[in-house]
Amino acid sequence: MAGTVRQVNAENTPGGAVRRAAPFFLSPEGLFYGLLMASVLVFVLWPIAAVFLQSVVIEGRLSLAEYVHLFSNEAGLLWNSVSVSALTTVLSLGLATGVALYLTHTRLPGKRLVFGVLMLSIIAPPFVSSLVYIMLFGRRGLITHQLLGLNIDPYGWQGVALMQTAGFTALAALLILGVLHRVDRRLEHAAHDLGASSPRVLLGVTLPLAAPGLLVAAVVVFIRALSDFGTPIIIGGRFTALATQAYLNVVGLFNMPRAAAMSIILLLPALAAFLLYRRILGKTDVLGAAPVLEHARDRIGLSPGTQWLLAMITWGFIGFELVKYATILCGAFTRTWGVDFTPTLGHLQALTADRLGSFFRSLHYSFAAGAVGALLGGIIAYVLVRKRPPGGKALDFIADLPYIIPGPFFGIAYILAFHNPPLALTGTAFIVVANCVYRQLPISIKAGMAALAQCRPETEAGARDLGARERQVIVDIVAPLMKPALLIAFINTFTSTMITIGAIIFLISPDTKVLTVDMFAEIKRGRIGEAAVLANVIIVSVLAVNLLFSWLYLRRSKT
Amino acid sequence: MTMFLELRALCKRYGRAIAVDHLDLAVGKGEFVCILGPSGCGKTTTIGMVGGFVAPTLGRILLDGEDVTGLPPNVRPTCTVFQNYALFPHMNVLKNVVYGLRFRNVTGKQALRAGEAMLDMMGLSGLGDRRVTDLSGGEQQRVALARALVLKPKVLLLDEPLSNLDARLRFTLRKEIRDLQMRLGITMLYVTHDQEEALGLADRMVVMNAGRIEQIGAPEEVYARPATPFVARFLGRANLLCGEDGRLLLVRPEDMLLSRQVGRYRGTVAHRQFSGPLTTYFVEVGLPHPLEADMLSNSDERYGVGEAVYVDWRRDLSLSDG
Numbered sequence: 001m002a003g004t005v006r007q008v009n010a011e012n013t014p015g016g017a018v019r020r021a022a023p024f025f026l027s028p029e030g031l032f033y034g035l036l037m038a039s040v041l042v043f044v045l046w047p048i049a050a051v052f053l054q055s056v057v058i059e060g061r062l063s064l065a066e067y068v069h070l071f072s073n074e075a076g077l078l079w080n081s082v083s084v085s086a087l088t089t090v091l092s093l094g095l096a097t098g099v100a101l102y103l104t105h106t107r108l109p110g111k112r113l114v115f116g117v118l119m120l121s122i123i124a125p126p127f128v129s130s131l132v133y134i135m136l137f138g139r140r141g142l143i144t145h146q147l148l149g150l151n152i153d154p155y156g157w158q159g160v161a162l163m164q165t166a167g168f169t170a171l172a173a174l175l176i177l178g179v180l181h182r183v184d185r186r187l188e189h190a191a192h193d194l195g196a197s198s199p200r201v202l203l204g205v206t207l208p209l210a211a212p213g214l215l216v217a218a219v220v221v222f223i224r225a226l227s228d229f230g231t232p233i234i235i236g237g238r239f240t241a242l243a244t245q246a247y248l249n250v251v252g253l254f255n256m257p258r259a260a261a262m263s264i265i266l267l268l269p270a271l272a273a274f275l276l277y278r279r280i281l282g283k284t285d286v287l288g289a290a291p292v293l294e295h296a297r298d299r300i301g302l303s304p305g306t307q308w309l310l311a312m313i314t315w316g317f318i319g320f321e322l323v324k325y326a327t328i329l330c331g332a333f334t335r336t337w338g339v340d341f342t343p344t345l346g347h348l349q350a351l352t353a354d355r356l357g358s359f360f361r362s363l364h365y366s367f368a369a370g371a372v373g374a375l376l377g378g379i380i381a382y383v384l385v386r387k388r389p390p391g392g393k394a395l396d397f398i399a400d401l402p403y404i405i406p407g408p409f410f411g412i413a414y415i416l417a418f419h420n421p422p423l424a425l426t427g428t429a430f431i432v433v434a435n436c437v438y439r440q441l442p443i444s445i446k447a448g449m450a451a452l453a454q455c456r457p458e459t460e461a462g463a464r465d466l467g468a469r470e471r472q473v474i475v476d477i478v479a480p481l482m483k484p485a486l487l488i489a490f491i492n493t494f495t496s497t498m499i500t501i502g503a504i505i506f507l508i509s510p511d512t513k514v515l516t517v518d519m520f521a522e523i524k525r526g527r528i529g530e531a532a533v534l535a536n537v538i539i540v541s542v543l544a545v546n547l548l549f550s551w552l553y554l555r556r557s558k559t
Numbered sequence: 560m561t562m563f564l565e566l567r568a569l570c571k572r573y574g575r576a577i578a579v580d581h582l583d584l585a586v587g588k589g590e591f592v593c594i595l596g597p598s599g600c601g602k603t604t605t606i607g608m609v610g611g612f613v614a615p616t617l618g619r620i621l622l623d624g625e626d627v628t629g630l631p632p633n634v635r636p637t638c639t640v641f642q643n644y645a646l647f648p649h650m651n652v653l654k655n656v657v658y659g660l661r662f663r664n665v666t667g668k669q670a671l672r673a674g675e676a677m678l679d680m681m682g683l684s685g686l687g688d689r690r691v692t693d694l695s696g697g698e699q700q701r702v703a704l705a706r707a708l709v710l711k712p713k714v715l716l717l718d719e720p721l722s723n724l725d726a727r728l729r730f731t732l733r734k735e736i737r738d739l740q741m742r743l744g745i746t747m748l749y750v751t752h753d754q755e756e757a758l759g760l761a762d763r764m765v766v767m768n769a770g771r772i773e774q775i776g777a778p779e780e781v782y783a784r785p786a787t788p789f790v791a792r793f794l795g796r797a798n799l800l801c802g803e804d805g806r807l808l809l810v811r812p813e814d815m816l817l818s819r820q821v822g823r824y825r826g827t828v829a830h831r832q833f834s835g836p837l838t839t840y841f842v843e844v845g846l847p848h849p850l851e852a853d854m855l856s857n858s859d860e861r862y863g864v865g866e867a868v869y870v871d872w873r874r875d876l877s878l879s880d881g
Contacts, residue, residue, distance in 0.1 A: 189612055190645035193632045194659030194710065208649045300612075301631065 047413030054260035066261035081242040085225035091165040096172035098313030121170030125499040129163040130234040140338025155237025172217040179213025219273040227406025263409040274404040331532030350530035362514040369436040370494035377444020403442035407502020427509040436497040444489035451485035563588035569618035578604040580770035593757040596767035638707035639716040646691040653687035815852030822869025
């Protein structure tokens with residue numbers, strides 16, 4: 001039996017496999033692939049190496065002095081970063097799980113609104129939560145001072161943890177949602193049938209099966225919290241964290257070796273989490289059988305207590321988010337928030353020619369990064385999946401790294417890697433766009449791979465068999481197949497470039513200023529009205545582009 | 560026989576679509592009842608309502624004299640064996656089997672002992688610490704049965720439990736399930752679209768179509784005397800003939816007789832299909848469809864394709880309408 005099976009397999013070698021007549025690297029596509037590989041090495045691996053080198057080579061000599069200093073004198077800083085990030089992770093994960101369960105496992109109303117608010121939250125610029133925190137709970141905050149008449153100092157680690165939680169919960173909820181949808185409902189029914197009450201089904205079956213998703217969400221939130229330098233600056237008061245100090249060491253103290261060493265320390269937990277994450281994603285069979293949507297087998301009914309709990313978590317969070325956007329909108333049209341609440345259009349003067357320049361630069365960079373990122377991601381995905389070149393796994397691994405590299409690390413890395421000839425790029429628009437493209441490359445590649453996985457290589461082999469040349473296969477078969485993936489990659493890279501600050505704040509020069517950096521500066525200066533105007537401009541423009549492209553995407557998938 | 564499980568005027572609507580339409584069924588204690596029907600006939604919805612997964616639009620379900628219509632699955636004294644087994648991939652075999660005992664008043668030790676005993680009974684001794692994903696399809700099926708039986712449910716519901724297995728395994732497991740049911744005297748409601756399963760397993764079978772019951776009866780009776788043309792055509796193969804007085808006659812292929820000398824129809828063998836014990840002859844007699852006749856393959860009489868034969872039958876059944 002086994003012999004026949006093997007024989008049959010041998011006859012049907014997948015048609016997608018390339019017949020390598022010439023050595024791969026000498027063919028035109030091999031050379032092209034070599035170029036892509038080189039670009040990933042230059043724009044991902046070399047910057048990481050540059051940070052490492054900077055941290056251990058001090059004044060031309062190998063030295064661990066910076067690390068010794070960090071662990072002996074700055075242990076409190078490490079503790080601050082790790083403890084607050086851990087707290088943020090736990091809080092975000094709890095809220096996000098509640099919201100995701102509300103969407104997947106209840107028949108309660110308002111799901112569209114909840115989903116819409118989650119989507120809005122992941123395309124809102126960073127620090128909006130912090131800005132709103134000052135507006136509502138600050139020394140002259142609307143709620144604490146105006147309504148409750150309190151005079152409290154809200155600046156500290158508590159506020160940092162809460163606002164980071166508010167900022168990251170939406171992303172975590174969407175990640176968890178994707179996995180919860182795939183949990184086989186038949187398993188939940190089986191557990192319920194065997195006597196488990198609905199909360200025990202959720203805790204004993206649903207959540208363990210969704211564990212990979214929960215873990216990925218936890219990793220992403222932890223890394224983001226760890227690399228968030230802005231929130232502690234804005235609302236941390238005397239509280240400070242490692243990422244904040246790394247930022248200040250670059251922009252204020254110009255102590256690059258120390259900033260580099262701090263960045264490396266930031267990278268370590270992220271790297272550990274990343275290795276874990278790749279191992280988990282390799283074992284997708286954890287999720288059990290593929291879900292089958294049977295109308296007779298809907299999700300199990302939850303007990304009233306569970307439903308109340310989920311509803312409270314969800315509407316508590318969504319309520320806060322709605323208040324947040326309402327506050328930002330009002331803040332843009334209020335004379336002096338906290339003192340004089342008369343409406344005004346005066347803050348629109350914040351949109352000076354200089355600011356409009358930043359705005360159009362933001363749009364310009366974002367479109368460029370989106371287009372280049374989508375193409376690059378699509379091509380790399382195609383080459384990796386269909387051509388299986390030598391070294392492909394290593395390339396995939398390296399290209400995946402930026403997903404977990406803390407923003408400040410990636411920014412500092414680019415300064416260090418590209419300020420000397422032959423790669424003297426600092427201060428140019430190119431370096432800003434390149435940073436954004438490679439930062440989002442993992443997602444662009446993943447989108448392409450997912451699109452390719454849905455289509456068997458036999459389709460392309462079929463076209464070749466019918467006489468199509470390689471170029472025609474790409475144009476007629478591969479490109480239409482990957483269009484949705486390219487769109488997703490474009491929207492993602494565009495959006496993240498519009499709202500990012502963590503990495504590019506290190507790379508901009510007066511000639512390449514973008515709107516998020518202007519907004520951060522206004523918040524730091526305490527000019528709430530102006531900051532709110534800029535936040536609204538970013539939110540509205542990102543939302544408009546996202547809606548436009550989602551519409552294009554949906555229209556395409558309907559036909 | 561006391562009626563142990565009763566479905567009374569059970570209805571399920573999804574929007575305008577009617578999945579189950581006023582279904583009445585009574586199952587005796589220890590009885591093995593099969594619900595048979597094509598896909599979409601409402602059989603899975605019916606078993607879902609008995610198990611508590613699907614809320615009936617109308618009607619009541621009585622179990623052991625108690626109205627269980629509103630009871631959620633976790634407190635209803637029924638257990639379901641699902642089509643794809645629904646084993647928990649994050650637990651090993653033994654943990655799967657004893658999972659339900661956690662929610663009964665059973666200590667951990669007792670539960671483990673009961674689980675081991677159940678594994679022994681199902682021929683799964685020693686597999687307790689295996690991952691369920693490492694088991695073969697047949698073993699997974701046995702684990703799913705063990706997991707349900709260990710709870711001693713009043714009624715065991717089986718939803719197409721063998722449909723994912725190959726033919727040989729299906730045959731073995733069919734016998735095992737029937738043996739188990741006889742040994743434990745447990746009441747079983749078994750849903751399938753496979754007529755061989757229903758005919759071979761059931762004390763009584765229920766044939767469903769479009770949300771309604773077409774016929775209830777012992778397998779032999781339903782097969783020999785289908786109440787409606789739907790049952791006749793759905794269950795087994797049938798030759799439909801026009802009788803002398805214009806009535807529609809149903810003749811099973813195994814009731815056909817072939818001969819070289821005499822018969823009611825004369826025709827030629829158009830095709831011959833050998834299937835092991837039986838050989839089926841397709842005889843062209845001038846009707847829209849050739850007549851099908853099953854002959855024992857080891858009988859002395861053999862007919863070649865193109866040969867002229869007479870066709871007759873020993874038993875027929877007249878159907879009320881076509």
